Amino acid sequence: MLTSQPKSKLGAIPMARPATHLKFPLPLDPTRVRADFPILAVRNSHGRPLVYLDSAATSLKPASVIEAVNGYNREYSANIHRGIYEIAQRAAAAYEGARGSVANLLGAKADEVVFVRNATEAINLVAYSWGRHYLKEGDLIVLTEMEHHANLVPWQVLAAEKGLRLEFVPLLDGRLDQEVFANLLAQEPKLVAFTHVSNMLGTINPVGRMTAAAHSAGARVLIDGAQAVPHMSVDVIAIGADFYVFSGHKALGPTGSGVLWGRREILEAMPPFLTGGEMIKEVSLRTSTYADVPGKFEAGTPDIAAAIGLGAAARYLMALDMCAVRAHEQALTNYALGALVQEVPGIEIYGPGNGARGGVISFNLPGIHPHDVAEVLDRSGVAVRAGHHCAMPLHAKLGLAASARASFGVYSTRQDVDALIAGLREVQRIFKA
Amino acid sequence: MDDLYRDYILEHYRRPHNAGTLEHPSVSYEGFNPLCGDRINMMLEIADGTIADVAFVGSGCAISQASASLLTDEIKGKTVEQVAALRPDDVLDLLGVEISPARLKCALLSLDTVSRALEQAEH
Numbered sequence: 001m002l003t004s005q006p007k008s009k010l011g012a013i014p015m016a017r018p019a020t021h022l023k024f025p026l027p028l029d030p031t032r033v034r035a036d037f038p039i040l041a042v043r044n045s046h047g048r049p050l051v052y053l054d055s056a057a058t059s060l061k062p063a064s065v066i067e068a069v070n071g072y073n074r075e076y077s078a079n080i081h082r083g084i085y086e087i088a089q090r091a092a093a094a095y096e097g098a099r100g101s102v103a104n105l106l107g108a109k110a111d112e113v114v115f116v117r118n119a120t121e122a123i124n125l126v127a128y129s130w131g132r133h134y135l136k137e138g139d140l141i142v143l144t145e146m147e148h149h150a151n152l153v154p155w156q157v158l159a160a161e162k163g164l165r166l167e168f169v170p171l172l173d174g175r176l177d178q179e180v181f182a183n184l185l186a187q188e189p190k191l192v193a194f195t196h197v198s199n200m201l202g203t204i205n206p207v208g209r210m211t212a213a214a215h216s217a218g219a220r221v222l223i224d225g226a227q228a229v230p231h232m233s234v235d236v237i238a239i240g241a242d243f244y245v246f247s248g249h250k251a252l253g254p255t256g257s258g259v260l261w262g263r264r265e266i267l268e269a270m271p272p273f274l275t276g277g278e279m280i281k282e283v284s285l286r287t288s289t290y291a292d293v294p295g296k297f298e299a300g301t302p303d304i305a306a307a308i309g310l311g312a313a314a315r316y317l318m319a320l321d322m323c324a325v326r327a328h329e330q331a332l333t334n335y336a337l338g339a340l341v342q343e344v345p346g347i348e349i350y351g352p353g354n355g356a357r358g359g360v361i362s363f364n365l366p367g368i369h370p371h372d373v374a375e376v377l378d379r380s381g382v383a384v385r386a387g388h389h390c391a392m393p394l395h396a397k398l399g400l401a402a403s404a405r406a407s408f409g410v411y412s413t414r415q416d417v418d419a420l421i422a423g424l425r426e427v428q429r430i431f432k433a
Numbered sequence: 434m435d436d437l438y439r440d441y442i443l444e445h446y447r448r449p450h451n452a453g454t455l456e457h458p459s460v461s462y463e464g465f466n467p468l469c470g471d472r473i474n475m476m477l478e479i480a481d482g483t484i485a486d487v488a489f490v491g492s493g494c495a496i497s498q499a500s501a502s503l504l505t506d507e508i509k510g511k512t513v514e515q516v517a518a519l520r521p522d523d524v525l526d527l528l529g530v531e532i533s534p535a536r537l538k539c540a541l542l543s544l545d546t547v548s549r550a551l552e553q554a555e556h
Contacts, residue, residue, distance in 0.1 A: 372495045
């Protein structure tokens, strides 16, 4: 069990221990991990325990995160960066401590971490602030066919407004076609934006190599890490990107927490996004000067409780060790892929045939709509996603109206996979497929 | 165990009534549920203010397709006024199984599509 922080007089949150990557991290102990997630002890209306296989949509929250949020609301719910009284200082220390913990998780510096609501807001921030300022008519943005809508729509809107061109790296056997990517880079795009891990296919993209190639072509690089940060060791400096975004609520944190990481000199040169309180240095009636980064991008009172909760989530993940988390989820994914094919006749599984793959398995049972699959699974307490997973262009590319998706988190086990398989066989029995 | 997937619902899903196309529809309308990708292309032949014939081509979940099958049976031969007066509860009664809030859109896509087809026929 991970404990909550010791309290000094101000209740200052100690910086998380650095993201040390042991050569041989202790393997993750599922029983111990599951005991940290109170929701796993809750029974549904049929009296069944939760088999949660929708972590790609949002993660469950460990007790330390719930406690961090409750602790703020119960003991020191003051605004930050303003009051000189004790609980205000305590709130500011906890908020900035959370920023430090997130920075440690990403291998970054704290002042390059901007708190936002989610990955969607982070990408919008970059599109409206950086994109609107630096891009001009005719400029090219390179995206991919496997993007979540969050990494498509903001660029579509910006392209329509500024007359930009959009090009897309196509799929080749469930992966990005690197040859086409190289050809697109030859057209000298100003920005390349792509996902670290596909939220439908589970594909893990070679982000370091793609970033280096994009930089050689003179492009800025934004990476959507929503499906990577909770599941593997991510070092933004090693990857070398200019912007890296993720959603806190998919990474064991509360909803309302998300992160934009950006290289300091780029963030400093960008105009602000939202403006108003908190993000200023000095204001007169007609002009203002802005706060230094990251404060410049955090206008108004932020979701303080959510940020503090995300800090606790980052410390929880680091204590588990991200290499151990990845090893656990990789083994589980391999087990699930093998067992599903073997035990569920006719199942169609999407994604790359081999190689690096995250804990996301999208599938269909022929002749049965995924909504019906999800509905029957729900009765045995198994929660999966059914639909297009905010990736309609990708489904269209694969010729699918929808798919069902099982996705894993640190608390997922083989028993969850076995419950999924039993549920899918029940679906097939009911539909006599 | 399953109340939702009763045999008659699955029967309507597997072998929907009025599936297919009409040669000379008075109006046709394609309804789409973006949430789950259910699609229903509804064709109506209207003569003397009555639904003389109806057919649909659809794809989607069992609930959306069974609902279209049951609703098309229901409206055939009825007057346009009678059909326009149909309410969501009427369709849920036709289905006769409990529909959770998450599946209401699936269950009601057929009625929504018929209503929009009738609106189009008026213009």
